[in-house]
Amino acid sequence: xxxxxxxxxxxxxxxxxxxxxxxxxxxxxxxxxxxxxxxxxxxxxxxxxxxxxxxxxxxxxxxxxxxxxxxxxxxxxxxxxxxxxxxxxxxxxxxxxxxxxxxxxxxxxxxxxxxxxxxxxxxxxxxxxxxxxxxxxxxxxxxxxxxxxxxxxxxxxxxxxxxxxxxxxxxxxxxxxxxxxxxxxxxxxxxxxxxxxxxxxxxxxxxxxxxxxxxxxxxxxxxxxxxxxxxxxxxxxxxxxxxxxxxxxxxxxxxxxxxxxxxxxxxxxxxxxxxxxxxxxxxxxxxxxxxxxxxxxxxxxxxxxxxxxxxxxxxxxxxxxxxxxxxxxxxxxxxxxxxxxxxxxxxxxxxxxxxxxxxxxxxxxxxxxxxxxxxxxxxxxxxxxxxxxxxxxxxxxxxxxxxxxxxxxxxxxxxxxxxxxxxxxxxxxxxxxxxxxxxxxxxxxxxxxxxxxxxxxxxxxxxxxxxxxxxxxxxxxxxxxxxxxxxxxxxxxxxxxxxxxxxxxxxxxxxxxxxxxxxxxxxxxxxxxxxxxxxxxxxxxxxxxxxxxxx
Numbered sequence: 001x002x003x004x005x006x007x008x009x010x011x012x013x014x015x016x017x018x019x020x021x022x023x024x025x026x027x028x029x030x031x032x033x034x035x036x037x038x039x040x041x042x043x044x045x046x047x048x049x050x051x052x053x054x055x056x057x058x059x060x061x062x063x064x065x066x067x068x069x070x071x072x073x074x075x076x077x078x079x080x081x082x083x084x085x086x087x088x089x090x091x092x093x094x095x096x097x098x099x100x101x102x103x104x105x106x107x108x109x110x111x112x113x114x115x116x117x118x119x120x121x122x123x124x125x126x127x128x129x130x131x132x133x134x135x136x137x138x139x140x141x142x143x144x145x146x147x148x149x150x151x152x153x154x155x156x157x158x159x160x161x162x163x164x165x166x167x168x169x170x171x172x173x174x175x176x177x178x179x180x181x182x183x184x185x186x187x188x189x190x191x192x193x194x195x196x197x198x199x200x201x202x203x204x205x206x207x208x209x210x211x212x213x214x215x216x217x218x219x220x221x222x223x224x225x226x227x228x229x230x231x232x233x234x235x236x237x238x239x240x241x242x243x244x245x246x247x248x249x250x251x252x253x254x255x256x257x258x259x260x261x262x263x264x265x266x267x268x269x270x271x272x273x274x275x276x277x278x279x280x281x282x283x284x285x286x287x288x289x290x291x292x293x294x295x296x297x298x299x300x301x302x303x304x305x306x307x308x309x310x311x312x313x314x315x316x317x318x319x320x321x322x323x324x325x326x327x328x329x330x331x332x333x334x335x336x337x338x339x340x341x342x343x344x345x346x347x348x349x350x351x352x353x354x355x356x357x358x359x360x361x362x363x364x365x366x367x368x369x370x371x372x373x374x375x376x377x378x379x380x381x382x383x384x385x386x387x388x389x390x391x392x393x394x395x396x397x398x399x400x401x402x403x404x405x406x407x408x409x410x411x412x413x414x415x416x417x418x419x420x421x422x423x424x425x426x427x428x429x430x431x432x433x434x435x436x437x438x439x440x441x442x443x444x445x446x447x448x449x450x451x452x453x454x455x456x457x458x459x460x461x462x463x464x465x466x467x468x469x470x471x472x473x474x475x476x477x478x479x480x481x482x483x484x485x486x487x488x489x490x491x492x493x494x495x496x497x498x499x500x501x502x503x504x505x506x507x508x509x510x511x512x513x514x515x516x517x518x519x520x521x522x523x524x525x526x527x528x529x530x531x532x533x534x535x536x537x538x539x540x541x542x543x544x545x546x547x548x549x550x551x
Contacts, residue, residue, distance in 0.1 A: 004041075007044065007045060007048055008031065008034075010048050011027065011030075011031055011044060011047075011048055011066070012031065014027065014048075014065070014066060014067065014073065015027045015028060015031065015065075017073065017190060017191040017192060018065065018071070018072070018073050019072050019073065019076070019112075019191065020071060020072040020073070020108070023064065023065035023071045023072070023073070024065070026064060026065045027047075027065035027066065030043060030044045030047075030065070031044065044066075046068065047064065047065065047066025047067070047068050047069055048066055048067060048068065049068055050067070050068060051067040051068065051074075051186075052067065052068055052069070052070065052074055053182070054078060054081070054178065054181060054182040054185055055178050055182070055506070056172070056173060056174055056175065056178045056370065056372055056506070057162070057164070057172075057370075057506050057507050058078075058162060058163045058164040058165045058172075058173070059074065059075075059078055059162055059163040060153055060156065060160060060161075060162035060163070060507055061160060061161075061162070062159050062160055063104055063105060063159055063160065063161055070105070070109075070153075070160070070161045070162065070163075071105075072105070072108060072109065072112055073191060075109045075112050075113065075151075075163060076112050076116055076191055076194055076196065077185050077188045077191070077194075078163055078185055079112060079113040079116035079117065079149070080116050080120070080184075080185070080188045080194045081181050081182070081183075081184035081185030081186075081187070081188060082096075082147065082149070082165060082181055082184070082185075083096075083116055083117055083120035083122055084120070084184040084187070085177070085180055085181045085184045086122060086146055086147055087120065087121070087122070088180075088184070091122070091146040091147075092121060092122075093121070093122065093123065094122055094123065094145070094146030094147070094168075095122070095123045095124075095125060095143060095144065095145040095146060096113075096117045096122055096123070096124050096125070096145060096146065096147045096148065096149065097124075097125050097126075097127070097136060097139045097140050097143060097145045097147075097148045097149075097204075098110045098113050098114055098117075098124060098125070098126045098127065098136075098148070098149045098150075098151070099126075099127040099131055099133065099135060099136030099139070099148070099149070099150045099151070099152075100126075100127070100130055100150070100151035100152065101130050101133070101150075101151065101152040101153075101237065101238050101264075101302060101303045102130040102237065102238050102264030102265075102266055102302075103151075103152065103153060103158075103160075103161050103266045103302070104158075104161065104266045105161055106130065106151045106152065106161060106266075107130070109151040109161065109163065110126055110149075110151050111126070112196070113149050113151070114126050114201040115196040115197055115198070115201070116194060116195075116196055117201065118197050118199075118200040118201045119194065119195030119196050119197050120195070122146075123201075123202070124200075124201035124202065125139075125143065125145075125201065125202040125203075125204050126201060126202070126203050126204065127139065127204055127208065127209075128203060128204050128205060128206060128208075128209070130238045130264060131209065131238055131242065132238055132239055132242050132300075132303060132304035132305065132401075132402065132403060133150050133152055133154075133164070133303040133304065133305040133399070134212070134304065134305055134397045134399060134400070134401035134402065134403055134404070135208070135209060135212050135242065136148055136149075136150045136166070137150075137166060137170055137171075137397045137398060137399040137401070138170075138208075138211075138212045138215065138396055138397045139204070139208050139212070140166055140168065140170045141169075141170040141396075141398065142208065142211055142212075143208070144168075145168060146167070146168045147165065147166060147167055147168060148165070148166040148167075148170070149163065149164070149165055149166070150163075150164040150166070150303070151163055151164075152164060152302075152303040154301055154302065154303050154305065154306075154507075155235075155273065155274050155275035155276075155301040155302060155303075155306065156273075156274075156507070156508065157268075157272075157273055157274075158266060158267050158268045158274070162507075165181065166399075169376075169398060170375075170397070170398040170399070171371070171372060171375035171376055171398040171399060172370070172371065172372035172375070172399065173372065174372045174373065174376065175486075209242070212242075212396075213242070213245055213246055213249060215393065215396040215397075216246045216249070216250070216393075216396075216403060216404050216407060217249060217250065218393065218396070219392050219393050219404045219407055219408050220250055220407060220408070220411050221337055221411070224411050224414065224415060225411070225414040225415050225417070225418045226250060226251045226252045226253075226410075226411070226414055227252075227253070227414045227417055227418065228252065228253075228294075228295040228296060228410050228411075228413035228414040228417055229253045229256075229292075229294040229295050230247075230252070230253070230255040230256070230294050230295065230296055230297065230298050230410060231255065231256045231257075231258065231285060231288050231289045231292050231294045231296075231297045231298070232244075232255035232256070232257055232258065232297075232298045232299070232300075232406075233257070233258035233261045233262070233282075233284065233285045233288075233297075233298075233299045233300070234257075234258075234261060234262055234263075234264075234300055234302075234304070235261055235268075235271065235274045235275075235276065235281070235299060235300060235301055235302055236261050236263070236264060236265040236266075236267075236268045236269070236270070236271070236274055236302060237264060237274065237300060237301060237302025237303060237304060238264055238302065238303060238304060239300035239302075239303075239304030239402060239403065240257065240262050240263070242304065242403055243255070243298075243300065243304070243402075243403050243406060246403050246404075246406075246407055247406075247407070247410075250407055250411075252407075252410055252414075255298065256288060256292040256294060257288075258284050258285050258288045259288075260284050261284060261285075268302070270284060274301065274302045275301055276299040276300075276301060276306070276308030276320070276388065277308070277320075277323075277387070277388065281299075282297070282299060282308070282310060282318075282320060285297050285299060285310065285318075286310070286317075286318045289310070289318055290316070290318075295311075295312075295413050295417055295422075296309055296310065296311050296409070296410070296413050296423070297309070297310035297311075297318060298406045298409070298410070300402040300403075300406070301388070301402065304402045304403060305389065305399065305400045305401060305402050306387070306388035306389055306400060306402050307326070307388060307390060307402035307403075307405040307406050307409070308320065308321075308326075308388050309321045309326050309409055309423075311422065311423050311424060312422075319424075321423070322386070322439055323349075323384070323385065323386040323387055323388045323389070324349060324350035324352065324386045324437070324439045324516075325427055326384075326388070326390065326405075326409060327345065327349060327350065327352075327353060327384035327385075327386065327390065328350065328352045328353060328356060328427070328430055328437070329409065329412060329423055329426060329427065329430075330382065330384065330390055330392060330405065330408055330409060330412070331343060331353055331356045331357070331382060331384070332356060332426060332430060333408065333411070333412040333415075334381070334382050334392070334408075335356060335357075335360045335362070339362075339381050339382065340362070340381065341362070341363070341379050341380060341381025341382070342362070342363040342364065342365055342377055342378065342379045342380050342381055343356070343357040343362055343363070343364050343365075343381060343382050343383070344364070344365040344366070344367060344374050344377040344380055344382070344383040345366060345367070345374065345383060345384055345385060346366070346367050346368060346369045346370065346373065346374060346385045346386075347366050347367070347368065347369065347485065347490075347492065347501060348369050348385070348386055348501050348503070348512075348514040349384060349385055349386040350386065350437045350439050350516055351437060351499065351516060351518070352430065352434060352437035353384070354366070355434040355435075355437075356430070356434065359433070359434070362381075363379065365377045365484075366484065366485070367485070368485055368486065368488050369385070369488070369490075369503065369506065370385070370506065371383070371385065371389055371391065371399050371400050374391065375391065375394065375398040375399055380394045381394065382394075384400075385400070386439065386441075386514070388402075390402075390404075390405035390408075392404050392405055392408050409423075412426075428524060428527055431521050431527060431530065432521050432523060432524055432527070435518045435519060435520050435521060436518065436519045436520075436521050436527070436530040436531065436534055437516060437517075437518050438516070438517050438518075438519070438531070438534035438535070438537075438538060439514070439515060439516045439538075440515045440538045440541075440542065441512060441513065441514055441515065442512075442513035442515065442542045442545060442546060442551075443510055443511070443512050443513070444510060444511045444551050445508070445509060445510050446509050446510070446511070447509070449509055451511075451551075452504045452509075452510075452511045453504075454550070455502075455511055455549040455550055455551050456489070456491070456502070456504070456511075456549075458548070458549055458550050459491055459502060459548060459549050460477060460491070462548070463475050464493070464544070464545075464548045466544075467493065467495060467498070467500060467540075467541055467544045467545060467548070468495075468498065468517075468537050468540035468541040468543075468544055469540065470495040470496050470497060470498050470537075471495065471496050472493050472494070472495055473494050473495060473496055474493070474494040475491070475492070475493050475494075476491070476492040476493075476494075477491060478490035478491065478492060478503075488503070489503060489504055490502060490503035491503070497517060497518055497519070497537075498515070498516060498517045498518070498537060498541065499515075499516045500513065500514070500515055500516075500541060500545060501513070501514040502514075502545070502549065511549070511551060513542075513545055513549075515538055515541045515542065515545075517534050517537040517538055517541070519533050519534050519537075
């Protein structure tokens with residue numbers, strides 16, 4: 001429990017150096033109200049209960065005043081820590097590229113970062129306007145930068161923002177860099193010690209975007225069919241203009257836009273969560289699709305590094321493909337085109353990718369969760385993660401890229417269309433060849449983070465022997481690491497015909513349980529029965545796991 005006098009002293013000191021008029025007023029009101037208002041006192045205490053932790057996801061949190069919120073003071077400290085880290089590694093005159101999305105405060109945070117880098121003697125270049133995260137990831141390698149920063153909270157709620165850091169290889173930071181940067185951030189005593197000139201950095205022109213768009217052409221096969229018709233939503237984010245330009249260059253029919261979600265809007269007025277995976281987020285897309293009758297629906301998340309795909313279900317409705325289904329479809333497409341190199345995915349993604357790679361005689365690797373790990377796989381040709389992230393051009397963008405993934409899946413849909421087939425037909429082919437790999441997720445959002453720790457502790461103390469009637473053949477506590485994986489907070493259960501992974505989310509207050517069942521399929525006539533069996537097993541896994549974890 002914080003001492004009240006100490007809390008007031010800390011809050012006043014924070015207020016005195018806060019450069020943002022908006023958060024200054026917010027904090028001043030809380031300080032004035034706290035003595036007589038218990039709710040204001042609790043709010044103040046929560047904001048000063050620690051500091052927003054810088055980790056492998058960088059920073060992400062709710063906007064507002066205080067060290068436990070995202071604001072200009074926190075960002076300036078983060079930028080100063082990053083600058084000190086880079087200089088400590090010998091990058092005394094290195095270039096840092098900065099991108100940002102269209103969320104509240106993103107442009108301010110990008111400008112502050114540029115000022116801090118310039119003040120530290122580094123060179124800074126800011127993208128010309130709010131653009132997709134993959135453009136920033138591309139620009140780092142394209143311009144030979146020593147680091148990059150993307151100001152985004154991706155698909156988080158409107159009240160959040162974030163700060164994602166990349167190093168010079170164009171991929172996101174991993175340990176030990178995150179800890180070393182965090183230590184430099186902690187060493188910043190006062191904002192008054194951080195030089196922030198009013199200028200001196202470069203604002204990049206359209207040529208960097210043009211270079212990215214020229215690169216997107218390379219993911220498609222020369223002369224491939226480009227006939228599939230799409231409905232597209234940018235989910236109130238920054239993807240629209242870049243995706244439309246990429247589709248026009250490629251020669252696809254112009255996507256029909258979901259008008260209500262086409263333009264950037266930091267308040268995300270039509271969705272509770274701006275994430276295509278969340279219930280209701282795709283409703284407007286499906287309404288548009290019922291009118292336009294396209295071959296597929298494409299959705300980007302707000303910073304356009306993820307790509308969601310939906311297809312006609314045959315009864316007038318639309319079916320969202322799971323990330324694992326799109327991941328397998330893209331892999332099969334690349335194999336058929338003769339791709340060489342390593343196929344990689346995270347441990348929470350479907351094991352079907354390994355089967356596809358093995359059948360094609362291609363190397364395959366499994367990594368920890370997150371593209372920061374997938375992108376570092378040696379010889380990577382294709383990587384994906386079940387959370388709608390796909391890396392189809394690792395030489396250009398060493399991260400997930402919702403623009404190039406959209407191009408590639410639309411090329412595949414066009415090829416199938418020319419043959420009188422659909423993406424669902426190809427999924428059936430894969431099920432017959434490799435067995436039906438069906439995945440689902442049990443995801444629990446909490447207000448109290450201790451509930452997640454309690455669930456993990458419960459599972460560790462009392463390991464389940466059976467789930468969904470299937471014997472647990474092997475239980476692994478991933479905090480100890482494995483022969484191929486470094487330690488991470490997670491549990492993996494290998495069952496007879498199924499797999500379960502339980503882990504806390506790295507970016508949201510959620511406990512996530514990833515479920516997969518594999519049902520053998522003799523021929524196409526056995527598919528309906530296999531789907532039925534898979535659905536039963538997944539439902540039972542959810543029920544039994546929830547009971548075992550106490551959630």
